Amino acid sequence: MKTAACTVAKGRPREFDVEEALAAALRIFWTKGYEGASLTDLTEAMGVTRPSLYAAFGNKESLFCKALELYEREKLCYIGRALDAPTARGVAEALLRGALERQRDSSDPKGCMGVINSVACGAEAESIREEVLKRGESAKRAIVARFERAKAEGDLPDHVDPEGLTGYLIALLQGIALQGGAGATCADLERLVQTSLSMWPAR
Amino acid sequence: MKTAACTVAKGRPREFDVEEALAAALRIFWTKGYEGASLTDLTEAMGVTRPSLYAAFGNKESLFCKALELYEREKLCYIGRALDAPTARGVAEALLRGALERQRDSSDPKGCMGVINSVACGAEAESIREEVLKRGESAKRAIVARFERAKAEGDLPDHVDPEGLTGYLIALLQGIALQGGAGATCADLERLVQTSLSMWPAR
DNA sequence: AGGGTTATATACCGGTCGTTATGAAAACCG
DNA sequence: CGGTTTTCATAACGACCGGTATATAACCCT
Numbered sequence: 001m002k003t004a005a006c007t008v009a010k011g012r013p014r015e016f017d018v019e020e021a022l023a024a025a026l027r028i029f030w031t032k033g034y035e036g037a038s039l040t041d042l043t044e045a046m047g048v049t050r051p052s053l054y055a056a057f058g059n060k061e062s063l064f065c066k067a068l069e070l071y072e073r074e075k076l077c078y079i080g081r082a083l084d085a086p087t088a089r090g091v092a093e094a095l096l097r098g099a100l101e102r103q104r105d106s107s108d109p110k111g112c113m114g115v116i117n118s119v120a121c122g123a124e125a126e127s128i129r130e131e132v133l134k135r136g137e138s139a140k141r142a143i144v145a146r147f148e149r150a151k152a153e154g155d156l157p158d159h160v161d162p163e164g165l166t167g168y169l170i171a172l173l174q175g176i177a178l179q180g181g182a183g184a185t186c187a188d189l190e191r192l193v194q195t196s197l198s199m200w201p202a203r
Numbered sequence: 204m205k206t207a208a209c210t211v212a213k214g215r216p217r218e219f220d221v222e223e224a225l226a227a228a229l230r231i232f233w234t235k236g237y238e239g240a241s242l243t244d245l246t247e248a249m250g251v252t253r254p255s256l257y258a259a260f261g262n263k264e265s266l267f268c269k270a271l272e273l274y275e276r277e278k279l280c281y282i283g284r285a286l287d288a289p290t291a292r293g294v295a296e297a298l299l300r301g302a303l304e305r306q307r308d309s310s311d312p313k314g315c316m317g318v319i320n321s322v323a324c325g326a327e328a329e330s331i332r333e334e335v336l337k338r339g340e341s342a343k344r345a346i347v348a349r350f351e352r353a354k355a356e357g358d359l360p361d362h363v364d365p366e367g368l369t370g371y372l373i374a375l376l377q378g379i380a381l382q383g384g385a386g387a388t389c390a391d392l393e394r395l396v397q398t399s400l401s402m403w404p405a406r
Numbered sequence: 407a408g409g410g411t412t413a414t415a416t417a418c419c420g421g422t423c424g425t426t427a428t429g430a431a432a433a434c435c436g
Numbered sequence: 437c438g439g440t441t442t443t444c445a446t447a448a449c450g451a452c453c454g455g456t457a458t459a460t461a462a463c464c465c466t
Binding site: 008012013038039050051054059060 | 422423424425426427431432433434435
């Protein structure tokens with residue numbers, strides 16, 4: 001009933017930090033993908049034995065979902081902020097630069113956790129794929145809504161299609177993550193972003 | 204020494220068509236990725252037993268490489284044709300429309316074989332990943348060269364960066380494949396392409 | 407017909423996968 | 437101190453992985 005208000009804990013205390021272990025698991029899923037990440041990879045990176053992992057996180061799938069939440073919360077927060085930009089062009093620029101900055105951060109794995117895990121692999125990962133796609137879809141809807149608002153505000157010409165513009169922008173973001181994960185240099189990605197911005201109409 | 208000029212064959216003839224079996228294998232790798240495709244998946248789709256597969260194709264990795272060659276030869280031929288377009292804009296339009304058409308073909312799997320297998324999975328697939336990336340890189344260089352030619356011909360303004368423009372265009376192509384593989388409708392992708400074309404400067 | 411050669415079919419190999427049963431260890435309570 | 441509860445460590449489970457040993461069947465040649 002209570003919200004588990006930390007009642008001093010009864011049994012033997014756990015010897016690892018759940019949040020740290022989750023961050024370690026995220027790095028593994030991020031670099032190897034859901035199916036490519038074995039439990040051995042995960043437990044070694046997390047510094048935790050198998051039974052402890054299952055006791056703390058349920059199973060591999062729910063561990064992945066918790067790691068995905070952490071990823072969105074910590075690594076994709078620039079998306080929400082980008083939508084607050086005053087103009088449509090500002091939104092696009094903030095998204096592109098945010099994606100670029102993510103690839104530039106040398107302390108994190110390359111590529112995008114979402115992109116990596118949205119491509120089909122084995123059949124067992126279908127529910128994972130759907131979970132990832134669901135979140136991507138909701139992000140897309142938020143951008144579409146933002147561009148529709150921009151259109152209503154006269155910030156975008158009447159002839160533009162918010163859906164099309166969103167798909168276009170997301171394609172660029174996906175391309176940045178993909179090329180970053182494929183080993184493109186920072187200079188490559190900066191050129192990509194620069195070119196993208198030079199293409200945007202209201203320069 | 205000879206180019207294996209079909210010397211009537213000596214032993215028991217094989218009971219399956221190598222090219223057909225390879226096409227079936229391609230579909231599996233295309234939908235499931237290299238690691239997601241098990242030998243059971245492959246042999247069932249190809250209608251071939253395991254020893255026959257190994258006798259005809261070597262092992263899983265070399266089977267994948269042969270399937271990748273088939274993929275490029277039959278499904279990515281639009282890229283080479285696109286580079287023959289007279290203008291840079293014509294090249295971009297042919298590439299975008301070619302990628303769109305590939306996703307529209309309902310008889311083939313969605314997504315792009317190259318994109319699917321270039322994202323990191325297990326460590327065993329590293330050589331596969333490198334092979335795929337190598338081919339992508341050579342395609343990129345061909346597009347860069349084409350845009351440099353366009354610039355020399357006065358077809359592109361002096362201030363454009365061929366590398367940046369190529370990365371930008373490839374990002375769009377990757378986005379099309381990714382969104383197509385993620386379940387986007389044909390209408391979605393058409394809007395994406397339409398928007399991309401409307402962005403291209405020399406309308 | 408019979409040897410040589412190549413493809414087929416069945417069954418199996420060691421290894422790894424995700425998951426869990428078992429029992430000891432460490433904290434709390436009384 | 438014993439009793440309870442939770443975590444830790446070891447080891448094992450069945451299922452599947454990529455790859456192969458073995459034996460049989462179908463073709464050519466002489």
